Amino acid sequence: MAATAAPHIGDSVIIERIDFQRLLDALRARGYQTIGPTVRDGAIVYDEVTTMTDLPVGWGDEQAGGRYRLRRRNDEALFGYTVGPQGWNRFLHPPVLRLWQAQRTAGQQFVIVPEERDPPRYAFFGVRACELYAIQIQDRVFLHGAYVDPDYQVRRENAFVVAVNCSQAGGTCFCVSMASGPQVGDGFDLALTEVVEGERHYFVVAVGTEKGKAVLDDVPHRAASTAEVETATRIVAETAAHMGRTLETAGLKELLYRNLEHPHWDEVASRCLTCxxxxxxxxxxxxxTVEDVTDLTGQQAERWRKADSCFTTEFSRIYSGSVRASAKARYRQWMTHKLASWVDQFGTFGCxxxxxxxxxxxxxxxxxxxARASRTGEPANAKAREGATHGDA
Ligand code: SF4
Ligand code: SF4
Known part of the structure; x- marks a missing residue:
């Protein structure tokens, strides 16, 4: 291992690409299940990764409204794509989860059997700045509100985060507008910036926590030079300068609240499939949503939590029917929640x-x-209707 003084929190070190496997190995040796990006079904998804070859080596992506394509890069970058269709919430807040069971006793009473909360200890590889910000938004919902979600809590407290600064912006990215990226903020254990310069391929690694620092004990590294840190800073600045989209957020909450009956909701509803x-x-x-099931003998019952969507009519069904029966009402609810009422509920945008x-x-x-249509009074422009296919590489 390269001899170097132990880094401190806030320091930057260099890990050569050839040594990246050692980072995966060090985390697995500590009992983490390493989850990261991998290519499957023509997209980059998050799943267990154990070796560098599981990562999307040399793959990038192209994104536009209604369009996603993988493309081959002309280098061997490990994180040379933007974001795929999945977020890390599928591991922290699983889409299907049993909440508890109940069993009938000899006295015919039901006894609740609480779930044991022993999920895997995850190490997340490749968490982008916007994704880390999204995790922190969900922390507010599940950890810092009136009620704590015990399953989320144990998953989140056990997680190790290897963040990655974006080296290029996707065609639909607008993290700069939301002040959520592309530079990773706080909340990481280690944060990487991948540098590919001709024959050189290395990672500038910022140390965020004692946990992150300890893992580096088992990974060859050396102190980063000023020039290497400047290179990483330049890469992220160039990413920030090439966002695919922008969103004006000043006064946005008030704008949306003022325009609940704006004609553009009808226009977008004419296109929205409510899928x-x-x-x-x-x-x-x-x-x-919550579903209760029983076995055929009536001896056992279970309560399951399942992911739902405000785009279904059932989601807002009360005794007399759905509160949001039209596509217009459902799209307006979703977007107004993301960009207005979320601010009142949780203190940030939900986007x-x-x-x-x-x-x-x-x-x-x-x-x-x-959002722009609300501001201008104009219907959404043709960009919203560009190509509408997803597919293979
Ligand atoms: S629900 Fe409407 S806006 Fe959302 S993805 Fe489907 S068509 Fe698009
Ligand atoms: S609403 Fe915002 S955070 Fe959610 S998918 Fe769209 S851009 Fe991403």
């Missing part, structure tokens, strides 16, 4: 500018264009 894709891919969406809802909307509806 719910935008909520499924969103890293901050957390709505769920981090990752662009997933734009990319994965089958008809390319664009939250930035819809």
């Amino acid at each position: 719910g894709n935008c909520t499924l891919v969103c890293p901050t969406c957390f709505c769920t 981090v500018g990752c662009g997933r809802c734009i990319t994965w909307c089958p008809v390319g509806i664009d939250i930035t264009e819809e």
